[in-house]
Amino acid sequence: MRAIHKASFTRPWSLEVFQAELAKPTHSGFALKIEPVQAPEHKLIAFILFQLIGEEGEILTLATRPDQQRKGYGRTLLAQSLAALQKAHVSRVHLEVASSNLAARNLYENCGFLKTGTRKGYYPLGDGQKDDAILMTKALGGKADGISLLTSGS
Ligand SMILES: CC(C)(COP(=O)(O)OP(=O)(O)OC[C@H]1O[C@@H](n2cnc3c(N)ncnc32)[C@H](O)[C@@H]1OP(=O)(O)O)[C@@H](O)C(=O)NCCC(=O)NCCS
Numbered sequence: 001m002r003a004i005h006k007a008s009f010t011r012p013w014s015l016e017v018f019q020a021e022l023a024k025p026t027h028s029g030f031a032l033k034i035e036p037v038q039a040p041e042h043k044l045i046a047f048i049l050f051q052l053i054g055e056e057g058e059i060l061t062l063a064t065r066p067d068q069q070r071k072g073y074g075r076t077l078l079a080q081s082l083a084a085l086q087k088a089h090v091s092r093v094h095l096e097v098a099s100s101n102l103a104a105r106n107l108y109e110n111c112g113f114l115k116t117g118t119r120k121g122y123y124p125l126g127d128g129q130k131d132d133a134i135l136m137t138k139a140l141g142g143k144a145d146g147i148s149l150l151t152s153g154s
Pocket of ligand 1 (some may be wrong): 008009046061062063064065068069070071072073074075076096097098101102103104106107108110
């Protein structure tokens with residue numbers, strides 16, 4: 001997961017951050033693997049992590065290995081997560097995405113997320129520039145009562 005995160009983000013999560021996030025009881029996720037004959041160490045191709053607090057869900061991170069993008073894996077993981085959150089009676093799912101990240105914004109919009117706000121200059125880009133964070137939400141229509149936590153697939 002760290003290798004994919006590093007290839008995907010300018011500020012990737014460290015090992016400590018992954019460990020801390022995965023240890024939280026509110027957090028869960030899914031991962032997709034393939035079984036390559038040539039390079040068995042490169043099995044993981046995409047993953048998503050999300051959290052569930054009360055009747056609110058939040059997509060924390062989603063990434064597909066660069067050489068496996070545009071094959072439907074991101075959409076599959078997002079759909080699987082939304083289905084799991086809906087099953088857990090979550091009524092709204094939130095996320096934030098960099099304004100310049102058109103691939104992710106397209107994906108989220110195509111999956112029914114609506115823009116709810118903007119955080120100006122939220123993401124440092126490393127060259128003194130900053131990017132806005134776009135806040136998005138999707139209503140799932142669930143109702144929270146007695147949430148049972150999901151089992152991590154990653
Ligand atoms: C965003 C990301 C997860 C999409 O993963 P993916 O597996 O390539 O996505 P999919 O193949 O399922 O694509 C689903 C839809 O997303 C949109 N999309 C994906 N890549 C796109 C691109 N390069 N340009 C424009 N739209 C794109 C399209 O609407 C696409 O549907 P379509 O192929 O029918 O047109 C992937 O580009 C990625 O890992 N990016 C780096 C990490 C990142 O930005 N994560 C999101 C942080 S909020």
